[in-house]
Amino acid sequence: MGEPDNALEVAPEWWRWATENLLRGVQESVVSEQLQAAGVSSAQAKELIAAIVRSPIFVAARPFARAARRHELLVRLQQRMAQAALDPTGIPRRSGVSAAELRDVFVAGNTPVILTDVVTRWPAFGRWTPAYLSEHFGDVTVDVTTGRESDPDYDMHAARHTESTPLRDFVARVEAARAETNDFYMVANNRVLERTRLGSLLNDVVLPDGYCATQRLLGSSALWLGPAGTVTPLHYDTSNILFGQVYGRKRYRMIAPFETSLFEGARAMYAGRDPERDPMDPVLVKDVVLEPGEALFIPVGWWHHVRALDVSISLGINSFPFPNNFDWYRPSNIA
Ligand SMILES: O=C(O)CCC(=O)C(=O)O
Incomplete structure (x- = not known):
């Protein structure tokens, strides 16, 4: 120069x-x-x-x-504190977590936890199976998401993949799938609990005292039903969620909101990286398999990638007895 x-x-x-x-x-x-x-x-x-x-x-x-x-x-x-944890890539399993502990430790601490004795007490546990749903609700017309494998942004474009079908036919398709598939899935956006008499399933869900405003379960719960192999890509939500795994297993990969490198390349609430395909290091990924009967507390803002390992039925609940709407939290929208 x-x-x-x-x-x-x-x-x-x-x-x-x-x-x-x-x-x-x-x-x-x-x-x-x-x-x-x-x-x-x-x-x-x-x-x-x-x-x-x-x-x-x-x-x-x-x-x-x-x-x-x-x-x-x-x-x-x-980040340093998270790395210092005894089991930095694990999520603790706990039983006997009171509503006060859930709020003061896990909600206030924005810390995930697996609760092992919540779903097991729901009448739904053991009762909700694909066959049960088909037998009791088979004639109900439900919206499901299909044609997902032909669209790399299938989750973001859920609305354009929606089709209506009798639940009986959808369950038959789930049960007939011989290999893992991500092509069809009844996801939260399908809102089948609010829109159909499947809402009565919520009578089978009884939460510990003080966990949620029970009368608000309808309108704040989402039913997920699909074959082994469904994948919900890495994203975060703007509310805390209690995710109950009723039937089958799901693998969760979770990443804390303070892993801010994930905001680079994100679109809306979806990360630009896939923890099954892309190198994630030094981002700390917590990798757990949620067993039937377990519930995962997903704190607001936590990235999660979810793969069904079996035919799966789950219920996501975001009704808590404290304010749970953080719609303003959209850091990935900051250009
Ligand atoms: O179970 C799934 O496939 C996704 C669940 C999820 O991402 C959620 O409840 O926010």
């Missing part, structure tokens, strides 16, 4: 580089040294830095950059 006569003649790339580093908190003397190493004279480097720091654009940007640096430190602290 030649020696310009004044700061304005320094290449724009160096203005940008110096501005970025000053906003990152690099000391002026260090920025100056680097500029000089690249061929800028000491006087020009001094003039350039002075011009940048008195510019109204820099003055306006500085508080935002400081806030971002503080948040980065908070995030790094969270």
Whole structure:
């Protein structure tokens, strides 16, 4: 690089580089040294830095950059603490968690937990099987999602993959699947509990005292029914969810919201990375298999990728006796 006569003649790339580093908190003397190493004279480097720091654009940007640096430190602290855990890639299994503990430890701590003695007490457990649903609700017309395997964004495009079918036929299709398939799935968006008499299934769901506003289960619960091999891609939700696994197993891959690298390349609430295919390191992935009769508490904001390992029936509940709507939490929408 030649020696310009004044700061304005320094290449724009160096203005940008110096501005970025000053906003990152690099000391002026260090920025100056680097500029000089690249061929800028000491006087020009001094003039350039002075011009940048008195510019109204820099003055306006500085508080935002400081806030971002503080948040980065908070995030790094969270990441380090998570790595220090005894079992950083596991999720604890617990029984006897009271409503107070659920709220004060797991909800307030934004910490996932598997509850082993909640679903096992539902009348639904042992009763809800594909055959039971077909026998008692077979004539109910339900919306299901189909043709998923021909669309890489099948979950984001759930509405355009929706078709109506008698539940009997859908169950027959699930049961007839000889190999794993992700092509058809009754997902939360299909809202079959609110829209059909399948809502009466919620009489089979009895939660521990204080876990949820029971009278609000209808409208805040979602039934999931599908073959082995369904995959819900990595995404986060804007509410806490209690996910009850009633029949079959599901593999959950969960990632904390403070793993902020996942916001890069995300679209809406879907991550740009697939934990089954893409390298995730150093992002900490908690990988668990949810057994029938277990319930997973999915804290708001946690990324989760879900694969059914068997024919599966699950119920997601987001009714809690505390405010549970965090619709404003959409960090991946920040351009
Ligand atoms: O079970 C699934 O396939 C997905 C569940 C899920 O992502 C949710 O309840 O938010």
